[in-house]
Amino acid sequence: MPILGLSTKGPSAPAHFNLESLIRPNILALQPYRCARDDYSSGMLLDANENAIGAALPANFVPGLEAEDVSALNRYPSPTHDELKRRIAKLRNVPDEKWVFLGVGSDEVIDMLYRCLCVPAKDNILTTPPTYGMYGVCAQINDVGIVKVPLVTKNGAYQLDEAAMDAAFVANPDLKMVFICSPGNPTGTLIPLDVIRRVAENTKFKGLVVVDEAYVDFAPEGTSACSLVTQYANVCVMQTLSKSFGLASIRLGFLVGSPELVQILTNAKAPYNVSLPTAAIGLQAFSEEGLAIMAANVRVLNANRDALIAEITQIPNIGRVLGGNHANFIVVEILKDGKPDTPRAKAVYTEMAENRGVVVRFRGSEIGCEGCLRITVGTEDENKTLLARLRELLV
Numbered sequence: 001m002p003i004l005g006l007s008t009k010g011p012s013a014p015a016h017f018n019l020e021s022l023i024r025p026n027i028l029a030l031q032p033y034r035c036a037r038d039d040y041s042s043g044m045l046l047d048a049n050e051n052a053i054g055a056a057l058p059a060n061f062v063p064g065l066e067a068e069d070v071s072a073l074n075r076y077p078s079p080t081h082d083e084l085k086r087r088i089a090k091l092r093n094v095p096d097e098k099w100v101f102l103g104v105g106s107d108e109v110i111d112m113l114y115r116c117l118c119v120p121a122k123d124n125i126l127t128t129p130p131t132y133g134m135y136g137v138c139a140q141i142n143d144v145g146i147v148k149v150p151l152v153t154k155n156g157a158y159q160l161d162e163a164a165m166d167a168a169f170v171a172n173p174d175l176k177m178v179f180i181c182s183p184g185n186p187t188g189t190l191i192p193l194d195v196i197r198r199v200a201e202n203t204k205f206k207g208l209v210v211v212d213e214a215y216v217d218f219a220p221e222g223t224s225a226c227s228l229v230t231q232y233a234n235v236c237v238m239q240t241l242s243k244s245f246g247l248a249s250i251r252l253g254f255l256v257g258s259p260e261l262v263q264i265l266t267n268a269k270a271p272y273n274v275s276l277p278t279a280a281i282g283l284q285a286f287s288e289e290g291l292a293i294m295a296a297n298v299r300v301l302n303a304n305r306d307a308l309i310a311e312i313t314q315i316p317n318i319g320r321v322l323g324g325n326h327a328n329f330i331v332v333e334i335l336k337d338g339k340p341d342t343p344r345a346k347a348v349y350t351e352m353a354e355n356r357g358v359v360v361r362f363r364g365s366e367i368g369c370e371g372c373l374r375i376t377v378g379t380e381d382e383n384k385t386l387l388a389r390l391r392e393l394l395v
């Protein structure tokens with residue numbers, strides 16, 4: 001069955017991949033909702049039951065929006081935000097806006113992937129714990145099974161266990177997706193592009209390789225799997241403005257993938273999922289100036305991360321900083337009698353949050369994270385306070 005609305009084609013490799021056969025038949029057959037703005041967006045707009053007078057807001061209430069955006073707040077936003085997508089396409093080096101899908105954070109993109117690809121109570125996906133929790137939550141919401149192939153965690157390597165994944169592909173030939181988080185959360189560790197390439201080329205896996213790059217801007221340049229998207233129809237990449245761009249509150253994430261996949265997601269999404277204020281702020285973030293500020297902030301946070309690692313490892317009863325440290329957080333062991341100790345890590349976490357005003361994340365119950373806390377890199381001052389509080393507790 002053809003993909004409704006598709007106007008450009010993406011890569012045809014690898015030969016063993018067929019997207020249409022992965023998509024739920026009801027989604028493939030879906031006649032997308034046609035919203036008013038899909039038809040016309042200029043003229044006297046009496047087509048969408050909007051408020052003809054305008055927004056109920058005090059004058060100048062919305063800071064940072066252009067006057068024309070403020071006066072359009074009573075209108076539904078663009079269903080496509082093509083200019084924003086074009087800027088993302090340019091930055092991530094894919095041909096055009098047809099290769100970009102926008103979501104209300106990458107969390108919405110994750111959910112959309114499940115809803116478009118996975119038949120509830122039938123299909124399965126693969127994750128590689130320790131990993132981002134929403135893959136599991138969305139699987140449960142959508143009644144999708146999870147095959148878990150833990151990362152190789154020895155000495156905090158946090159790399160894919162390719163042999164075990166291969167065995168899982170043989171045992172589960174109908175897997176719909178593999179989620180590869182790179183740099184990983186909570187591991188902070190990049191998965192090299194050759195490894196991702198090998199998963200994409202593995203003929204035993206017929207599903208979609210979803211690379212979650214929420215933290216990729218903190219990693220060295222040239223490590224993004226966006227470079228694979230134009231070569232492999234079965235590779236897509238999710239990114240977000242919540243981390244390197246510091247815009248978690250606007251809820252903007254995106255997927256870079258083949259036009260076929262983007263079209264399917266677009267057909268199934270809510271008509272106006274991304275709001276005008278969000279898109280307007282996103283456009284500014286992707287301006288030359290915005291990108292330069294993002295890069296400068298990343299440099300500062302990465303320097304703060306390196307300084308934090310150097311200092312935190314001097315504190316008694318702090319063990320190793322695990323993983324590759326390619327993100328804006330670190331994973332660190334709390335020791336008791338020289339060994340990582342999960343109950344002590346939990347106690348430190350609770351004491352810090354409840355009595356010392358510093359909130360980190362307990363991760364000791366995750367596979368390969370025994371006795372670990374995950375600590376977001378702060379400003380210089382925040383890191384100083386964090387280190388002082390840890391010293392008080394651990395020395």
Ligand SMILES: Cc1ncc(COP(=O)(O)O)c(C=O)c1O
Pocket residue numbers: 104105106107108132181184185212214239240241242248252253
């Ligand atoms: C790996 C990973 N993916 C996705 C997300 C969600 O990002 P967003 O804010 O775009 O929904 C997070 C947030 O912490 C994350 O760590």
